[in-house]
Amino acid sequence: MSEDLRETPGRKSSYKVSLPEGDSSPWAALGKRLLAAMLILVGTVLLVYFDRHGYNDTADGTVSFTDAIYYTTVTLSTTGYGDIAPMTDQARMINAFVVTPARIAFLVLLIGTTLEVLASQGRDAIRIARWRRKMGHHVIVVGYGTKGRSAVKTLLSNGLQKESIVIVDTGTTALADAHEDGLAVVTGDATRKEVLLRAGVREADQVIITTNRDDSNVLSTLTARQANPKAWIIAAVREQENATLMKQSGADSVITSSDAVGRLLGLTSLSPTLGSVMEDLLSYGQGLEVAERDLLVSEVGMQPQSLPDQVISVVRDEKVYNYFDPVVTRLARGDRLIVVRSARELPWAPRPGTHNEDFANDDD
Template identity: 50%
Template sequence: MRDTGRGRGTARAGADIVHLPHKNAVGPLRQVVRRLVLALLVMALTVLIVYIDRAGYHDNAGGSMSLLDCVYYATVTLSTTGYGDVVPYSASARLTNVLLVTPLRVLFLIILVGTTLEVLTERTREQYRQQRWRSAVRDHTVIVGYGTKGRSAARTLTGHGVPAQRIVVVDPDPKAVESAVSAGFAGVTGDATRNDVLLRAEIQRAKELIIAAQRDDTAVLVALTARQLNKRINIVASVREEENAPLLRQSGANAVVTSSGAAGRLLGMSMLSPSAGEVMEELISYGSGLDLIERPVTKAEAGLDPREVGDLVVVVKRGHRLLDHDNPEASPLQLTDRLIVIHRTSQDDPSHVPQG
């Protein structure tokens, strides 16, 4: 098999877990800084309370209570060290300790141990989220490879109405998976040619698989593995070299796109007819004005001729047959038909019917 692509990365051991997107996630450094600031505020408040009533405290070293003595007393009190060299002896100082300093001490300790508690809570919460995700995810789309092709495929799917929660990205690069999670997708770090990695992506319950790997041999192995785990899944794969496309179809891919060939044809068209090349680029770029989409026939369109439909019908899909718009068999349209049309729309156009 000929392949001019880059080398495939190797997944780190134990890294091929499912990463789910978090809403308003706060970084660990920011959490530590925030807790440190809260602890300092509690200490400063305690120092102020002691300093205001410093006359009610007794220092075994003699002399009156200075600001430094108040800071020292607040420190050893909040940390529960309690050397006993500085003690409250007046009724007001002792009452202040009971009503104010003791609650502040408890709050200070909660802030200190809060980081450990939050880590344990976060682990429990993450396990629950993953269990809930695994029980709910089905008929989703798995994208193998989150490079330029994978990101474009994900944007196209979400642009056509596919929820981000129904897309799972698999990539051996942790940074690529992190980027996918930031975009709202679930991510799995690992080698998609391995059964266990695809099973973590719930490939056995997936409806579609998009293979956008960097190497053609990787794409073939992923297709073979996925087809073994899920006989009914629809596989669309990308290859760099045209000569590898038949092998990928034999490996189980339902459709194969040759990236170099498609780019070359678009370049040639743009050279011969810049306007035609611009239109083709607009058709394959969702939301740019003209969109090439597949949609079902609506009730209002059933029984009409394809030329009477508001959108420009290119092909009528009837069962497994593709009928040109001017084919006599395509008229009249049936409710079970699907139309491949050119539709002028924007992403917020309510008349747009997403692919379903």
């Protein structure tokens, strides 16, 4: 997959915005038009050939199958040389009420096909302009490789709409994969400011940077932070020694991929059971999951340990406290909870906040 966003020295930056095709692709419609035109052509050839005795060929007086093909093509194209003509009343009626409507339908299909090709770029421009007008408070994912796809899958699984995600990548493979997943793509180098501006970085709520090179990630983070000082930027680094540099570049959260994988491998080596549990927590949709949720009104004043969910941390005033910290001995309005719970709601483990309960927000 294309996770390596690199800039070619001496090459002018280029970028392109492309949206996934709808349920009916223009090229599919084009193929249907051509198929319909062929059916009209074949049907008319057979009609003329079966009624060939009603036609006169000035060359030899008879109409062969080749003559039927010739007559059909010149008739449907409105050329009409007149060397083959209907002579009987039946042949003339067939030409008036069958061949003539077929000729009109054939011309309409040809004109429609031409307009379909000519209008495709204009239609794409209109779609992109409409997409830009609706864009805002979205998430930009830089790099649609393994990490990028996993991040998008998690976002979608947690309720984010596909229309709220924009992919930035340089690779054609990533473009095809993202379009297959129904996502908009800006093809270009994310270290270039104009590319991120095309992706709407100034209106984005979050930027997730997942390329496979730490230097590209640092430059992309700097560019994104300069364009949008308020966006929440999450960046991946391969080496722990680059995490500090990434923070200094403007990333709000840094994930060290190699260290995370190494720790998981070490845990699994020391305790296969513990490794399985950690892998389960990192997977979405099955077994256990780590989630963040609002505090309910009924839970205000309770101890974190007494809640149905297994609370591991409490977020209060933008700070994270462990569940046993004396500061959060009693839960208060505005708190948010980091919990370990079942990935699916079960009859004996209902999910708090999913049954019209009131949340204990500061505004209540």
